[in-house]
Each structure stands twice: as C-alpha cells, then as structure tokens.
Amino acid sequence: MTAATARVAEPGTATVLARAAGAEWVRLRTVRTTWWCLLAAAVATVGIGTLAALDEAEMAAAIGSTAAATVAGEYGTMVGQFALLLVVLLAVTSEYGSGAIAPTLQWTPRRGVLLAARVAVPIAVATAVGVLLALVADVLAKLLAPDLVLSSGELTGSLGGVAAVLVAGGVLTAGLGFLMRSTAAALATVFLLQLVLPALLPAFGELAADVGELLPGTGAVWVLIDALGITAGHATTLLVGWSAAALVAGGWALLRRDAG
Amino acid sequence: MIQVRGLTKTYGARPLAHGSSAVRAVDDLTFDVQPGKVTGFLGPNGAGKSTTMRMVLGLDRPTSGQALVGGRPFATLAEPLRAAGALLDAQAVHPGRSGRDHLRVAARTHGLPARRVDEVIDQVGLGPAARRRVKGYSLGMRQRLGIAGALLGDPAVLLFDEPMNGLDLDGVRWVRRLVRGLADEGRTVLLSSHLMSEMEQTADHLVIIGRGRLIADAPMAEVMRGEHAGRKVVVRTPSTDDLAGALLRRGLQVHPTGDGDLLVEGATAETVGDVALETGVAVHRLAEQQHSLEEIYLDLTGDSVQYRVAGAPEPAGQVRA
Ligand SMILES: Nc1ncnc2c1ncn2[C@@H]1O[C@H](COP(=O)(O)OP(=O)(O)O)[C@@H](O)[C@H]1O
Numbered sequence: 001m002t003a004a005t006a007r008v009a010e011p012g013t014a015t016v017l018a019r020a021a022g023a024e025w026v027r028l029r030t031v032r033t034t035w036w037c038l039l040a041a042a043v044a045t046v047g048i049g050t051l052a053a054l055d056e057a058e059m060a061a062a063i064g065s066t067a068a069a070t071v072a073g074e075y076g077t078m079v080g081q082f083a084l085l086l087v088v089l090l091a092v093t094s095e096y097g098s099g100a101i102a103p104t105l106q107w108t109p110r111r112g113v114l115l116a117a118r119v120a121v122p123i124a125v126a127t128a129v130g131v132l133l134a135l136v137a138d139v140l141a142k143l144l145a146p147d148l149v150l151s152s153g154e155l156t157g158s159l160g161g162v163a164a165v166l167v168a169g170g171v172l173t174a175g176l177g178f179l180m181r182s183t184a185a186a187l188a189t190v191f192l193l194q195l196v197l198p199a200l201l202p203a204f205g206e207l208a209a210d211v212g213e214l215l216p217g218t219g220a221v222w223v224l225i226d227a228l229g230i231t232a233g234h235a236t237t238l239l240v241g242w243s244a245a246a247l248v249a250g251g252w253a254l255l256r257r258d259a260g
Numbered sequence: 261m262i263q264v265r266g267l268t269k270t271y272g273a274r275p276l277a278h279g280s281s282a283v284r285a286v287d288d289l290t291f292d293v294q295p296g297k298v299t300g301f302l303g304p305n306g307a308g309k310s311t312t313m314r315m316v317l318g319l320d321r322p323t324s325g326q327a328l329v330g331g332r333p334f335a336t337l338a339e340p341l342r343a344a345g346a347l348l349d350a351q352a353v354h355p356g357r358s359g360r361d362h363l364r365v366a367a368r369t370h371g372l373p374a375r376r377v378d379e380v381i382d383q384v385g386l387g388p389a390a391r392r393r394v395k396g397y398s399l400g401m402r403q404r405l406g407i408a409g410a411l412l413g414d415p416a417v418l419l420f421d422e423p424m425n426g427l428d429l430d431g432v433r434w435v436r437r438l439v440r441g442l443a444d445e446g447r448t449v450l451l452s453s454h455l456m457s458e459m460e461q462t463a464d465h466l467v468i469i470g471r472g473r474l475i476a477d478a479p480m481a482e483v484m485r486g487e488h489a490g491r492k493v494v495v496r497t498p499s500t501d502d503l504a505g506a507l508l509r510r511g512l513q514v515h516p517t518g519d520g521d522l523l524v525e526g527a528t529a530e531t532v533g534d535v536a537l538e539t540g541v542a543v544h545r546l547a548e549q550q551h552s553l554e555e556i557y558l559d560l561t562g563d564s565v566q567y568r569v570a571g572a573p574e575p576a577g578q579v580r581a
Pocket residue numbers: 271272283284285303304305306307308309310311312
C-alpha cells in the first residue's frame with residue numbers, strides 16, 4: 001500500500017537538476033517546432049552566410065586583397081540567430097500559452113531548479129547548433145571560393161564570438177520569455193533589441209544613435225561584424241549586462257509570481 | 261494526507277491601490293483531507309476550489325496560510341510525483357507532443373523508467389492513441405492522459421479538479437471506479453466538483469465551500485441527513501395566523517406555502533409540534549421536508565452562488581413562497 005510506504009531518502013539537488021535538464025531535452029526534441037526552427041537556422045546561416053562570403057571574396061579580389069572565410073559564419077549568424085533564439089523562446093513561453101506550465105511545475109516544483117534547467121538546456125542546444133552551422137558556412141564558403149582565407153586561429157576566434165553572441169542572446173531571450181510569458185511580446189522585444197533598433201537608430205540622428213549604442217544587438221553586431229565604432233569592453237558590457245538583467249527579471253517572475 | 265491551514269488568496273491586490281478590485285478567491289480555509297477516503301471538494305463555480313488546489317500544489321502563492329502534502333509544502337519536494345499526483349486542467353498540455361512523450365517528460369523528472377509510462381497508459385486505457393499528438397485528442401482522452409500523469413509516481417495523495425466535466429456516462433463511471441479504487445488502496449483522494457449529483461455516488465466525505473469560505477466539512481452520511489443544511493418543516497393547521505405568530509415569536513422563519521400550509525425554516529417537527537401544543541392550535545399535518553442531496557447542497561451554498569444565469573429560476577432550496 002503506497003500510502004503507508006516508509007519515506008525513502010530524497011535525492012540531492014544535483015540529481016534533481018540533472019533530471020530536470022534531461023526532461024528539458026526530451027521536451028525540446030519531442031516537438032516538431034524545434035526541428036523546423038533548426039532547419040530554418042541551417043538555411044539562413046549556411047545559405048545567407050555563404051552568399052555574403054562569396055560577395056566579400058569578389059570585392060576583395062577587385063582591389064587585389066583577400067577576405068576571411070569566417071565572414072560566412074558571422075554574417076550567417078546575424079540572420080540565423082533568430083531561428084535559434086526562437087527555440088529558446090518557445091521552450092519558455094509556449095507553456096504559458098497552453099497552460100502546460102502547471103504540470104511542469106508539478107513535476108519540478110522547485111522553481112530555481114526549473115529556471116536553471118530551462119535556461120541551460122535550450123541555450124546549450126541553440127549555441128551548439130549555431131556554432132556547428134557557422135563552421136559549415138565557413139567551410140562551404142572556402143570550398144566555393146578558394147581565395148578566401150581560413151586559418152585555424154581566425155576560425156576559433158570567430159566561432160567563439162558566435163557562441164558568445166548566441167549565449168548572450170539566449171539568456172536575454174529566456175529572461176524576457178519568463179518575464180513576459182508571451183511568445184509574441186517577447187519575440188517582438190528580442191527582435192527590436194537584438195536587430196532592428198541597433199540597425200535603424202543610427203539613421204535617426206546622433207541622439208538616436210547614442211541610444212542604439214546602449215542596446216544588446218549593438219554588442220552582437222560588434223562581435224559578429226565589427227562594423228560599429230565601439231570598444232571590446234563596451235560590447236562585452238552590453239552583452240553581459242543585458243543578459244544578466246533579463247535573467248534577473250525573468251528569474252524573479254518565475255520564482256515569485258503565481259505559476260501563470 | 262492534505263492539511264490546509266488558514267489558506268487565503270487574494271487576486272489583484274495591489275498594496276498601494278485603494279478602493280480595490282481585489283478578489284478574495286479563498287478566505288481563511290482550514291481542513292484536512294484524510295487517507296483511505298474519497299473527499300469531495302464541492303462548491304459553486306467560482307467558489308475557490310481550483311485556487312485552493314493550485315495553492316496546495318505550490319502553483320499559486322497563498323496570500324496567507326499554508327498547505328501541506330504529506331506533512332511538507334509541496335513546492336519543497338524533490339520527487340513531488342511520489343507524494344501527490346494531480347489533474348487540474350486536462351487542456352493544459354503542449355498540443356504538439358504525443359501523450360506518451362508528455363508522460364516521458366514527467367517520468368524523466370523523477371528518473372522513472374519508460375516501462376512505468378506504458379503501465380499508466382494501459383491503466384487509463386489510452387492505448388495506441390498515446391503515440392498520437394495531443395492536438396487530436398478529445399476531452400475524454402485528455403482527461404485520461406492527465407490522470408495517467410497523476411498516477412505516474414504512484415503517489416499517496418491525488419487531487420482531481422472537476423475530472424468528470426465534459427465526460428460521457430462511461431467516462432464518469434470510469435472516474436468513479438478509479439477514485440474508489442485509489443481510496444481503497446489507502447490513498448488520499450480529493451475530488452472537486454460544482455455538482456452535488458457527481459458526489460452522491462462517489463465521495464465518502466465532503467468539504468463544501470462557497471465564496472472561498474468553508475461551509476461544511478463532514479462525512480457524506482451526515483450531510484445527507486441534512487444536519488448541516490437548514491431543516492424545514494411543513495405544518496397544516498386551521499389556525500394559520502395563531503401558529504405563525506407563535507413560531508415567529510420563537511425567532512423562526514415562517515412562510516405560507518401556496519396551498520394554505522406553513523413552511524417553517526430552521527426547525528424540527530418536534531419544535532413545531534411543541535409550539536402548536538403550547539399555542540393550543542390543532543395540527544392536521546406535520547412533516548419534515550425531505551431533501552435531496554442536491555437541495556441540501558443548494559441550501560448550503562445558496563447565499564454563496566456568485567454567478568447565476570440571468571432569468572434562471574432560483575435554486576429549489578431558495579424558493580420563498
Ligand atoms: N488568476 C486569477 N486572477 C484573478 N482572479 C482569479 C484568478 N483565478 C481565479 N480567480 C477568481 O477567484 C475566484 C475563485 O476561482 P476558482 O478557484 O477558479 O473557483 P472554482 O474552481 O471553485 O470554480 C473566482 O472569482 C475567480 O474569478
């Protein structure tokens with residue numbers, strides 16, 4: 001008889017966290033949306049990245065210079081990151097739409113554990129896939145345009161930058177998802193902060209451009225394309241600061257508010 | 261065992277706002293749910309049943325008070341599914357995942373083997389549908405999936421929120437047999453409903469709430485005898501005015517029925533008979549009104565019904581002649 005069963009020792013927090021992380025992984029791979037997003041990320045990163053690299057190779061050749069093959073992965077990630085961030089976002093927000101957050105919290109009621117697992121696993125997956133796709137784009141660009149330069153040192157640095165951008169963007173996205181609990185609202189916000197505003201604001205005068213330099217997307221663009229006149233410290237501050245702030249706000253919402 | 265202690269939940273309370281739109285969904289509730297019985301958690305729509313269950317499961321944070329499952333707050337448990345399983349809202353499942361994958365996720369959080377998932381799928385009779393996506397499930401199938409999830413960890417405590425809603429007769433019978441079996445195995449079963457008729461054949465004990473407050477916490481048999489509802493007596497006498505006057509002086513409520521009798525509220529046949537004797541009037545008929553369980557329930561909760569369809573007749577227990 002179950003009700004009379006003696007209480008056995010509870011597993012420790014590490015075990016509970018490992019199980020929750022395993023459950024997050026099963027959640028990700030058992031919905032089709034994840035696979036569609038990853039396919040979209042592959043097409044965007046490899047396709048657009050390679051095209052951009054071929055263009056660079058041509059322009060470089062025209063002035064008798066050479067370009068790096070790693071621009072393929074970097075330009076590709078500028079675009080493809082959004083499909084990857086969508087995987088992260090849906091892992092957080094889809095359960096608020098369907099109400100499935102209630103069963104989830106019945107299975108993992110320690111909310112700190114759920115927060116850790118739900119931030120770590122989808123971001124790890126998105127980052128691993130993103131780095132792999134950037135690598136594929138770089139190699140493909142080199143194969144199609146042998147003039148492009150592909151050194152292992154440059155490749156490591158470039159892929160490290162891709163990983164940093166995806167981790168920072170992922171944490172920002174997850175945090176906003178936990179805070180807003182709405183796919184549409186959080187998606188729009190991530191899009192504005194990460195791509196649209198940093199790209200548009202400089203066209204609206206100096207004041208607007210100054211504001212743009214405070215946005216997380218500016219840091220991401222600096223890491224990937226190096227097109228903006230900011231320092232490495234400034235870019236790092238943006239990426240770390242925004243993700244940390246979003247994670248604190250989102251974590252607060254998950255830990256303190258009603259389930260939803 | 262579930263222990264609810266002074267549980268209170270106010271929604272929409274903003275500390276700085278005055279003149280508030282705050283809803284006190286649950287108001288200082290205290291009760292225990294004992295093992296080995298089916299406890300019916302009964303109250304009209306909006307009474308606060310779901311909110312109470314959500315607080316027991318740590319989903320909503322109480323404004324004050326606390327709830328314990330097996331002696332501990334649910335939200336602190338490392339393996340909560342072994343302590344309590346619950347079905348709150350059968351629709352709250354990711355539509356794009358198969359029923360089996362949904363359960364596999366749950367099993368993964370507790371390190372349970374895939375074999376256990378297949379066992380509960382068989383137990384609830386979901387069968388081959390378990391491999392299809394939840395999107396295509398009927399409500400009855402979703403209920404079965406939710407119940408499978410509740411049973412997964414072989415818990416000592418089970419909470420079901422309106423599990424019979426929308427089920428056909430077969431489904432209702434199945435739920436009844438299931439909860440009876442679970443209680444007979446010694447588990448604690450809390451089963452909510454807004455319909456007394458669903459409880460008549462299912463519950464051993466009733467916890468009745470209205471507007472978030474406890475109305476009754478008693479064995480089914482006791483409630484059925486009407487001990488918690490206002491008793492009513494019908495009396496026929498040729499001296500209607502004299503008897504009515506005497507009863508009113510006793511502080512009893514008296515209403516004329518349409519056909520010349522008097523309906524006395526809050527009294528037993530003995531009281532009314534004694535008053536008649538003292539007053540010296542003849543009694544031609546004296547009958548304690550038989551209540552159906554439904555009427556007793558409506559009587560108990562009548563004042564606490566918040567939402568009634570406009571133009572709908574007043575519930576039977578509330579009729580004033
Ligand atoms: N999230 C919420 N925000 C505001 N009010 C709520 C919320 N959930 C429930 N309520 C209110 O609390 C009361 C009790 O609701 P509920 O617990 O769902 O009742 P029941 O399950 O008995 O029908 C109702 O007045 C309902 O409108």
